[in-house]
Amino acid sequence: MVTTEQLYDKFLECTGVSTDTRRITPDCLFVALKGDKFDGNQFAEQALAQRARYALVDDPAVAERDQERCLLVADGLTALQDLARHHRQTFNFPVIGLTGSNGKTTTKELIAAVLSKKYRTYATVGNLNNHIGVPLTLLSLNEQCELAVVEMGANHQKEIELLCSIAQPTHGLITNVGKAHLEGFGGIEGVRKGKGELYDYLIQNGKTVFINSRDKTLMAMYRERLKDTRSESTVAEVIFYPAAEAADEPIELLQESPVVIYRDSTKQEVTTHLPGRYNFENMLAALAIGDYFGVSVEEANRAIADYNPTNNRSQVITKGTNTVLLDAYNANPSSMAAAIRQFAATPAKRKVVILGDMYELGEESEAEHAALGKLIADSKFDLVILAGKDMHYALGYLPKAYYFPDKFSLHNWIMDNPMTDTSFLIKGSRGMSLETVLPFI
Structure with missing residues (x-):
């Protein structure tokens, strides 16, 4: 069986990673994953015939058929996650991780749009935000990137913890905590605990946390963790948006229907393509992160104004x-x-x-x-x-x-x-x- 280091050397020879034979590109690495109703090992030969360079498999019988191009591991999914973690550790640019019950993808897109005004930014494509999607996102990063925005989804506790161990975010935020995936999380308190695993990682590792200071649940979650870690030497950098001590909101919501119009801190009015106060909150997150990373107010506003969703969201x-x-x-x-x-x-x-x-x-x-x-x-x-x-x-x-x-x-x-x-x-x-x-x- 190949080790993670050996697998990584093979990965560097490849042009990308695919888990689907319908999306094989020349010289990619095909990863055979198993599900309740399928076994990717059965498609390894097909992937190689379609010009995949290697096939990552966990079935010894399949590996025997092409020992040179079939890379045998104990478990395909674990190997994929370990490979992504290893690749993540080879670069040192900022990685922004975000999760939440609602608004994750829109917030991710807005953050990426704002940061792209100044940096070569890579963001999660579509909805690749789970235990398979996050590794694939990380394995798409290369030395040309200057910033990454990684969306993390979960439907049960400990999943965000796992994704953090793979993506190792340097910065992060939770959009909100609501009634999503109640069955998997075991109720709203389970959702709160599960999403809070991102705060746990960032605070325990001394990273940067962005918190919506007007969200009582998020503020309470932060205070609980700060109390638990106050005696420790690693204390996270915390950025509140809007500033917790501010008496007035510097960015004013002027209209929420049919689309959001806001007045920024320079008194300029910005008309967007997104409706609703909930999307205004997503915009505030993107503007706060843009400001933190030195994107000008004018450029950040332009990015927000130009963003027009095409993904069945808002x-x-x-x-x-x-x-x-x-x-x-x-x-x-x-x-x-x-x-x-x-x-x-x-x-x-x-x-x-x-x-x-x-x-x-x-x-x-x-x-x-x-x-x-x-x-x-x-x-x-x-x-x-x-x-x-x-x-x-x-x-x-x-x-x-x-x-x-x-x-x-x-x-x-x-x-x-x-x-x-x-x-x-x-x-x-x-x-x-x-x-x-x-x-x-």
């Missing part, structure tokens, strides 16, 4: 006389409530919500969907359309809502009932893929 789309807020990449009780309140406050002639199930809530699913129904009822939209098996729990508060257990029925109904001069909010968990509704509006 997209404002015009369809004829209709306006659609497409936020269909994911949903949990916290993000759903924020989006609904935001949409309810948005001026519009006619407002319609199309909402899908929130996944991974476990035993809390019935109660959380019912609570969502009450919030929707209180918001008094012109039309409510619900889809998914658990959304029926919301119907107790919504006797006039249209409910569809599947998307096929939903699509047909929308086609048969065209609407004009209407503003729509479309939101649901990733498994619902509610962006498929867009062509029918």
